[in-house]
Amino acid sequence: MEPTVAKSADKTADEGGSETSIDRLTAVEAAEEHARLATEIREHDTRYYREDAPSVSDAEYDALRQRLQALEAAFPDLVTPDSPTQTVGAAPSEAFAEARHAVAMLSLDNAFSDEEVDDFVARIRRFLRLGEDGELIFTAEPKIDGLSLNLRYEKGRLVVAATRGDGTVGEAVTANAKTIDDIPQTLPKGAPDVVEVRGEVYMTHADFRALNEHMQAEHGRVFANPRNAAAGSLRQLDPKVTASRPLRFFAYAWGEIPELPRDTQYDMVELFQSWGFSTNPLMRRCSTASDMIAVYHEIEEGRSGLGYDIDGVVYKVDRLDYQRRLGFVSRSPRWAIAHKFPAEQATTVLNAIEIQVGRTGALTPVAKLEPVTVGGVVVSNATLHNEDEIARKDVRVGDTVVVQRAGDVIPQVVRVLEEHRPEGAERYVFPTTCPVCGSHAAREINPRTGKEDVVRRCTGGLICPAQAVERLKHFVSRAAFDIEGLGAKQVEAFHEDGLIRTPADIFTLEARDKQNLKKLKDREGWGPTSVKKLFEAIDTRRTIALRRFIFALGIRHAGDITAKLLAEAYGTWEAFETAMTALASGDQAAHDELVAHDGIGETVAEALAQFFAEEHNLEAVAALLEQVTPEKAEVRAIDSPVAGKTIVFTGTLEKMTRDEAKARAEALGAKVSGSVSSKTDIVVAGSGAGSKLKKAQDLKLEVLDEDEWIALVDGA
Ligand code: IVH
Numbered sequence: 001m002e003p004t005v006a007k008s009a010d011k012t013a014d015e016g017g018s019e020t021s022i023d024r025l026t027a028v029e030a031a032e033e034h035a036r037l038a039t040e041i042r043e044h045d046t047r048y049y050r051e052d053a054p055s056v057s058d059a060e061y062d063a064l065r066q067r068l069q070a071l072e073a074a075f076p077d078l079v080t081p082d083s084p085t086q087t088v089g090a091a092p093s094e095a096f097a098e099a100r101h102a103v104a105m106l107s108l109d110n111a112f113s114d115e116e117v118d119d120f121v122a123r124i125r126r127f128l129r130l131g132e133d134g135e136l137i138f139t140a141e142p143k144i145d146g147l148s149l150n151l152r153y154e155k156g157r158l159v160v161a162a163t164r165g166d167g168t169v170g171e172a173v174t175a176n177a178k179t180i181d182d183i184p185q186t187l188p189k190g191a192p193d194v195v196e197v198r199g200e201v202y203m204t205h206a207d208f209r210a211l212n213e214h215m216q217a218e219h220g221r222v223f224a225n226p227r228n229a230a231a232g233s234l235r236q237l238d239p240k241v242t243a244s245r246p247l248r249f250f251a252y253a254w255g256e257i258p259e260l261p262r263d264t265q266y267d268m269v270e271l272f273q274s275w276g277f278s279t280n281p282l283m284r285r286c287s288t289a290s291d292m293i294a295v296y297h298e299i300e301e302g303r304s305g306l307g308y309d310i311d312g313v314v315y316k317v318d319r320l321d322y323q324r325r326l327g328f329v330s331r332s333p334r335w336a337i338a339h340k341f342p343a344e345q346a347t348t349v350l351n352a353i354e355i356q357v358g359r360t361g362a363l364t365p366v367a368k369l370e371p372v373t374v375g376g377v378v379v380s381n382a383t384l385h386n387e388d389e390i391a392r393k394d395v396r397v398g399d400t401v402v403v404q405r406a407g408d409v410i411p412q413v414v415r416v417l418e419e420h421r422p423e424g425a426e427r428y429v430f431p432t433t434c435p436v437c438g439s440h441a442a443r444e445i446n447p448r449t450g451k452e453d454v455v456r457r458c459t460g461g462l463i464c465p466a467q468a469v470e471r472l473k474h475f476v477s478r479a480a481f482d483i484e485g486l487g488a489k490q491v492e493a494f495h496e497d498g499l500i501r502t503p504a505d506i507f508t509l510e511a512r513d514k515q516n517l518k519k520l521k522d523r524e525g526w527g528p529t530s531v532k533k534l535f536e537a538i539d540t541r542r543t544i545a546l547r548r549f550i551f552a553l554g555i556r557h558a559g560d561i562t563a564k565l566l567a568e569a570y571g572t573w574e575a576f577e578t579a580m581t582a583l584a585s586g587d588q589a590a591h592d593e594l595v596a597h598d599g600i601g602e603t604v605a606e607a608l609a610q611f612f613a614e615e616h617n618l619e620a621v622a623a624l625l626e627q628v629t630p631e632k633a634e635v636r637a638i639d640s641p642v643a644g645k646t647i648v649f650t651g652t653l654e655k656m657t658r659d660e661a662k663a664r665a666e667a668l669g670a671k672v673s674g675s676v677s678s679k680t681d682i683v684v685a686g687s688g689a690g691s692k693l694k695k696a697q698d699l700k701l702e703v704l705d706e707d708e709w710i711a712l713v714d715g716a
Contacts, residue, residue, distance in 0.1 A: 022074045028602070029449050030075045035557050035603035037068045041084040042559040060383075060412055062110055062340060078601075096171035096235070099162035102196065102256035105150060106167060107331050108143075108314060108338040114293050120315070120337045121289045127334065127659055128322060137318040139265045140295040141252065141283035143338050145309035146202030147231045149177060150255050153195050156187045163235070167331070176234055177201075179243035182250075184276040196255030197272055203230040204308045207246035225377060226309050248308075251277035264318045285318060296339050303341070312340035325656070327663055334663070343404045345414065346379070348372035350401050353384065353428060355435045359470035360556055361457035363431070363441055365390055367401070367413050374405045382411045386454050387430040387443075394418075396425040434458035436466035462616060469495050471554050475503045479560040480552035481544065484537040485530065493523075502620055503552070507542065507627035510535045542628055546573060549630040553621065556607040562600070567633035569597045573625075577612075584612035640668040641712055645681035648673050648696070651689030653706050664713055676701070684709045 025033070041064050065084065072078050111117050121136070130136055150170065152160040161177030162170035177183055180201065187195070203211070208226040211233075215222050223229035233245035251272040262268045266285055273279045282299055286292045296313045303310060317323050317335035326334040352368040365384040372379055382403050384390050393415055395401065400420035405411030434441050439460030443452045458464050472495060473488045475481055486506070494500040499509065499520075513520050513531075521531045544552075551563035558566070570576035582590035583605065594605050611617050647670050649661055656664075661684070662672045676683060676695045683696035683703045696703050704712065 022070055025071075025074075026449070027075060029451075030071050031078060031601055032446065032449070032603050034068065034071050034075070034078045035601060037064055037071070038084055039557050039559045039562075040064060041068065042561050045084065062112070065110070066112075096173060098165075098169050099150075099160055099172040100169050101150060101162065101167070102152075104167050105148060105164040105170065105198070105255070106328060106333060108336055109329075109332045110312075111337050111339045112342075114289075117293055117296075117315070117337070117339055118289045121292075124317060124322075124326065124335065127326060127657060129657060136287065136322075137264075138286050138292055138315045139269075139283055139318050140286050140292050140299075140313055140315050141280050142299055142306075142310040143312040143314045143340075144200040144202050144250055144252075144280070145227050145311045146200040147227065147234065148198060149173075149201050149234070149249065151177065151183060151197045151199075152255070153187050153191065153197070155193055156189070156191055158183070158185050171235065173234055173242075175239040176236060176242035179239055180247045180249055182248050182278040187275050191275060192257055192259065192261060195257050197251050197275075197277060198253040198255055199249055199251035199277070201230050201234050201247055201249050202226065202308050203233070203245075203247060206307065211245060249278060250280050252280065252283075252314075260320055263320055265316050265320065265323070266318055268320070286315075292339075300341055310341075312338045314338050325660060327660070329663065344374050345402050345404045346372045346374040347400060347402055347417065348379075350395065350397060350399050350413070352397055353390070353395070355431060357434060357436050357458055357464065357466035357470070359467060359474050359554055361434070361441075361460065361464065361467050362455045363387075363434070363458065365430070367395070369401075369403065372403065374403055374411060377405065379403055379405060379411050382413045384413055387456055388454055390428050390430065394427065396421065396428055398422045398425045430456065432456070434460055434464055434466070436460075437464040439464060465495070468501065472500060472503065474554045475552045476506070480548055481506075481541050482548075483534075483541055485534040486537065502623065504620070504623035504627055506538060507624075509538065543631055544628060546571075546576075546630045546633040549573065549628070550576070553611070553617075555611045557604045558607065562604055565597060565600060569594075569600070570633075572632050573630040577621075580608055580612040584609045640670075642668050642670040642682070644670070646671045646673050646679055647682045647684060648676050648680050648692060649684045649686070650676075650692040651686030653684075653686040655706060655710065661709070668713060 022030070041061070044061055044064070068084060111120060121138075125131065125134070125136060128134075128136070148164045150160075150162045150164075151158055152162075158174070158178065160172055161174045161183070162172050164170050178185055203226040205226060208223070208229050211229055212222040223232060229245075230247055233242055233247055236242045236245075252269060254268065260268070262271055266283070269279050269283060282302075284295050286295055292313075292315050299310070299313050315337055317326060323333070323335040328334060349370040350367050351370060354366045354368055356364045356366055358364060365386070367382040367384050369380050369382055382401075384395060393413070395413060395416055398421070400417045402414040402417065403411050404414045432441055433439065437458065437460040439458050441456045441458050443454075443456050445452055458467060460467065462468065469492055472491045476483050476486050476488075476491055481503075483506070491500065494509075499512075500506055509520070519531075520526055520534075521528045545567070547560070547564040547567035550558065550566050551560045566576060570579060579590050579594065583594060591605060591609075594600055594608070595602065642665060647665050649658055649665075649672065653661055665672050673680065676692045676699070678699055680696065680699075680701055683693065683701055684706065685693045685696070685703055686706055693703065
């Protein structure tokens with residue numbers, strides 16, 4: 001497992017958290033923490049959305065996102081297009097055809113406290129200028145813990161069913177969706193010609209248990225929870241398999257509909273019900289924050305009796321004209337929020353602390369627990385995050401600890417019940433040598449901040465077998481080379497026997513096998529057919545997308561989204577390598593060009609420079625390039641009349657608030673600035689505009705009034 005769950009991870013678990021208060025961070029420190037968190041969140045996204053195998057609890061994940069948002073609120077420059085706050089989910093897998101969403105499938109912002117619900121309501125009132133008493137109705141309904149699905153109907157027939165994917169492009173799972181009873185294949189007369197109904201695919205607890213019994217008996221493995229079972233069942237290559245799985249669906253939203261047939265959220269959902277969809281019976285209308293919170297508690301109390309997993313309550317502004325005006329803040333609507341339930345907890349004994357070594361040498365402590373049931377799942381491992389967290393919580397072997405999980409695989413240790421500490425239990429001493437290779441393990445000092453990193457790392461580099469294996473696992477992972485038949489287990493075995501030491505070795509495996517006396521086909525678990533298939537799978541990867549190639553190198557801070565940005569920024573491996581070699585030799589122009597790309601900051605730049613300054617990395621890449629050819633990448637741009645333009649709003653706007661105008665401009669790819677200069681492209685002048693308008697006229701800039709602005713962006 002790749003470690004480093006940042007300190008912020010257990011913020012919800014223990015409010016006395018050790019993370020540095022944001023107002024004490026310098027811009028550089030904030031940028032670094034931001035980059036670290038963003039990478040980590042993306043990795044979790046990949047595991048959750050693409051691999052259906054999350055490795056942290058939802059609560060931990062939410063805490064990471066909260067900290068990221070707080071950082072961005074304090075340091076707005078950190079909001080880059082590839083920040084996890086601006087993107088949704090993970091890129092779709094390639095096993096299914098791609099389905100581009102006509103209307104992006106977004107995510108929801110979270111609230112964890114009553115205050116945050118109050119703030120949400122107040123924010124909307126301000127945005128819509130409703131004052132304190134203007135009527136404002138919300139719907140409240142359970143947040144179903146499943147996976148979202150877009151169902152596109154044309155002329156009353158279901159034509160495409162698509163998963164969310166990265167929000168823009170999902171996986172077409174149409175034949176599979178058609179096997180779900182709750183999903184009508186045709187709509188009644190009178191339904192619009194084109195309509196997309198959205199909702200959640202889920203599995204009940206009873207069906208999940210029965211499926212797992214069957215899975216255990218037939219396949220010897222089980223799904224971790226109903227959500228994973230639902231996702232795994234929907235994303236089957238054979239629709240017959242999906243048909244045999246008891247999936248259900250609740251409709252609660254929509255995508256493309258040329259003309260909305262109702263005026264409110266509530267009525268839309270009722271309309272879906274009249275068309276034959278299942279809708280959640282617990283949806284209510286509320287008119288104040290305290291009503292909403294009351295419904296939240298009601299639903300929470302009934303939660304264990306529902307028979308399916310829910311992880312919170314979703315509030316949505318009921319009036320659709322308000323929803324349209326409120327719009328979106330990049331990845332989530334301003335008009336909705338998910339009020340999450342607290343994570344489930346249990347108490348157990350910690351038997352041992354095991355140290356795992358990751359790809360970058362990070363030493364991660366894992367608690368080995370006396371097995372305990374937490375919210376219906378037996379837990380025997382939990383993350384302890386890092387050295388400082390163990391010290392802060394004073395976790396000792398033998399302690400009784402509180403463990404927390406929320407619909408996931410690896411839970412966390414929240415705190416110690418000191419009153420149960422056995423006599424003689426000693427303070428845990430974190431190792432200062434690598435448990436695998438024995439090299440010194442150090443906490444790096446950040447050269448810019450002079451502070452110690454939270455993570456202790458093995459300094460063994462290439463000689464550390466644990467790091468080498470983890471790097472190889474990364475190399476063959478889903479978003480990297482994704483070689484069928486060569487997963488983590490096989491890589492471990494091949495590495496142990498010296499068959500694969502470096503990525504290039506994968507591609508010479510077949511040639512060497514011909515010369516070796518001990519053949520692959522004679523290994524346990526292999527035969528002539530599986531070996532032949534493996535070699536074929538390896539051969540199909542001899543040409544590979546540039547983004548996958550860059551990601552596969554395992555450069556620190558270069559997660560798959562950063563790799564994609566780099567691929568799109570440089571287009572070819574040759575251009576990228578030339579620029580990175582210049583960067584590594586201290587070339588200022590190469591540095592400036594790199595960080596000029598949206599989404600690439602100093603942390604990534606530094607990691608790239610370090611990677612390309614290491615001779616052994618260059619050798620490994622050169623050896624790999626003898627076997628593999630990275631393809632050219634395409635460069636993509638936003639398509640709107642204001643994309644890439646700098647806009648200044650001045651004066652008073654009558655038809656919308658300044659926030660609303662700014663949000664719309666940014667959503668269309670424009671930059672909004674506060675001051676007019678020769679770099680400004682458009683000035684939108686409301687009534688009473690003064691010096692900024694004058695300056696714009698002096699500079700002969702394009703000046704629009706409010707109506708012209710609306711005409712320009714409406715329908716865009
Ligand atoms: S409304 C624009 N309502 O939660 C987003 N989402 O965290 C509209 N979800 O992607 C989504 N229950 O998969 C909505 N009652 C509900 C939901 C719900 C579960 C999921 C959905 C969404 C995710 C966001």
